[in-house]
Amino acid sequence: MSLALNVHTCPGVYAVLLGAGISMASGIKTGWGIVQDLVSKVAVLHDPDTPDVGAEAAADPEGWWQDQFGEELGYSRLLAGAAPTSAARQGLLAGYFEPENAEDTGKEPTAAHRAIARLVKRGNIRVILTTNFDRLMERALEEIGISPHVVRDHMIDSMKPLVHSQITIIKLHGDYADLEQRNTVDELEEYPSAQQALLERVLDEYGLIVCGWSADWDKALVKAVEGTRSRRYPMYWGQFGRMSEPAQRLVTQHSAAVIDGVTADDLFTDLEHRVEALDRMTVAPVARDTAVAQLKRFLPDPVRRIEIRDLIEQSVSLIVSSVGQDRYPLTGNVFAQSIGRYRADCDTLLHLLANGVFHDDGTYNDLWQRVIERLNRLRHKNINSHTEELERLRHYPAVLAVFTMGIAAVIGQREQFLARLLSQPVWTPIFSNGERQVPAVYLNPRRIISGSINEVCSPGDGRTWYYPQSRWLREELREPFRVVEPDDEAFRAAFHRFEFLASLMSVDTEHILASPWSGEFFGEDVWGCDQNGLAPEIEREISDLWPLLLAGAFNHDAERAKKAFSELVDFRSRNHPW
Incomplete structure (x- = not known):
């Protein structure tokens, strides 16, 4: 926690020292x-x-x-x-x-290399010291469009100043393509004077994050770290397994904070995740709140239609541009990481939708619907090798958006908008026979958010929520409605009502995949009994004058709506958990 806070608070102040341990997962020898x-x-x-x-x-x-x-x-x-x-x-x-052929999946940048590269892109890391000959760090940076300034000892006199470079990689022992590498005990005893001076400067002026370095053989580097008397910024030492005697000595000398029992991949991916979380608390709300203020100012003015559209479209474009294999892998154990990132990347858009749909009088319904249309395309973006749960999760931004707009419509007493929101736009799965689906079917949270949600949303003590998707979404979407609906109970009621209405429209489609949006509204305290509760309330509302019917839901047919209600009651009785 201290490491993430310091890296976030002081961007560019911490250098990273990487040893052979960071590349081990790639299959490269030391x-x-x-x-x-x-x-x-x-x-x-x-x-x-x-x-x-x-x-x-x-x-x-x-x-x-x-x-x-x-x-x-x-x-x-x-x-x-x-x-x-x-x-x-x-x-x-x-x-x-280097990989032997195109099918060779080894010798690629590791998760640690890629996490460091993303920290570089954010401006958190600007100097990397490495004892490694490989080019995995350079490749990880190049994958995200960054050309690193790479320095070896014979380049030091003409190198670009550290302060003027986005990222400088100092290869202390050379590059594998060089003949003059340092790799034997004698060669590691002493550095050339220019390299020694540069190293001492970095060690004196920067904080240090050490990972994958044993300190067993690199005597010149050990002496340089020992010779650093002042520590302007703290030292952090990631360690997996037994710590060598020289490493223990350096840790003691510099009062380094040891992060024990973590691999390089775990250390840097966790660091990146925590820095992202701190970013959401600081920088993002300023831009977000400014955008919301602009939207509120523009909405009453018909002359500002273009500005409103640009504001929403730009927010969607930021999400679309962020989704790719680098930030959102489609394989691996990354469900928890991905679902958190999607929510962070959608934050500004969700605040705009909550306020926009609530204050709109229907003028911009086509714009709100276009948001779903554009987010749907994420499901078809860069799909190669994938797991089903991560491929489906590409629809999560659309789920967040449809919930936000649906809740805002309920709070704003314009539920007629739901008839359109949950029936358009249609979507055709890329891995299907071409059968088209409506949002009430394809954005059902239980189809998009897998059972892995229990890893990040549970009451603890080994227990799980009966409807974890519902609980997760309610908690994740509370913040965008703080201004629109300050009362927690009123927000909760609007959330459950939207889930109920969406479930009615889903079962009404009679699509083979149609099912209720199973949520906590099925619980006794929300569903109710006799004349009290959400279910009796909606049952009483169903008539020829019901706003949803007038807007086209259930094909304007009250009997059809009542049939959907009966099917929902039957579903609950068959699946009642209490």
Whole structure:
């Protein structure tokens, strides 16, 4: 928590120090692992008839090299011995760091690399120190359109100043394509003076987030961190497994906060998630509240129709542009992360819809409906490999929008709008036989929000809500209505009434997938009995003059509405949990 707060409060002040541990999940060997492998291969070539010579050489690369060649093992010597030409060396090293073919899913940026890249894009991280030879960090940044300024020791004199670069990656031990890498014990003893000066400057002027670095072999780097006397900003040390003695010494010296028992992926994805949450509390409401104030000012003025449309369309466009494989993966254990991000990305739009539909007199009904039409397209965006629950969740922004507009219509006493909201626009699933569905069917929360919602919405003690989708949506949508409906009980009543009416319209369609929007309105305290409660209230309202009928719902047929009501009663009796 302290780390996220400091990174958020002081953007650009914390540098990241990455060791081999961050790349392990990608399948790339550590630098020392590559030395062992190369020495093993040289040993086999040097003495092909001796059994186990490769394993013996890998166990003590420096000793074997000294015994065989009478000289200390150096990385450049090792490469020259393994591959005598520049092209051969490039090909040899590429095999350790690059995918072998298009089907090779390894050697890709990890979740940690991608989370750091997104923190860079947000402006939270501007300097990365790394002991790694690979280019996974560079690739993660390039995937989201950022060209990093990469610095190795021979570039330092001409490098762009740190303050003038969006992100600087300082490769302390070189790049795999360089001959002059630092990879053996002797090579890691001391840095060139220019690199040492740059490193000392970063360590002095920036806070430090250490991850994936054991501190066992990199003696020059350990000495540089030890030599940093002042700590202007705190040091954080992510650790998974046993901490080495040099690392313990550095942690003690600098009173570093140890984040123990977390992988690099967990550390940085959690950090990004927490920084996002802090952003929602600070920056977003300012822009959001300004947009809502503009909308309220424009609504009564017929001359401002274009401005109103632009305001809503721009808010939708921000959501549409944010949805992609990078921010919203369609595979993996990311349900909780994705559903939280969707809500954050939709925040401004939901506030606009709550206020807009409530204050509108029907003039902009086509605009409100276009919101759903555009959000529906997210379900067809960049669909390749996917899990069903994450592909369906692409409709979650549309669910949030339709609930917000439906609740606003109920509070604003313009329920006739629901006849249109829940019947248009039709949508055709991409993985289907082309059968068209109406919003009352395809935006049913139980079809969009999977059972994984219990991971993020539960009463605790191992229990679950009977209607978790309903409970989750009611809690997530309370904030946009704070001004429109300050009273919590009145908001709750409007929420349940909308769910009830949407359920009636869903079962009326007689579509094969039609079912009630099962929600907490089924509970005894809301549904009611005799003449009291929501169900008796709506039953009394159904007549030829019911606003929903007059607006076209149930094909203007009161008997058809009563039939839908009876089906809902039967559904409740069959599925009554109490």
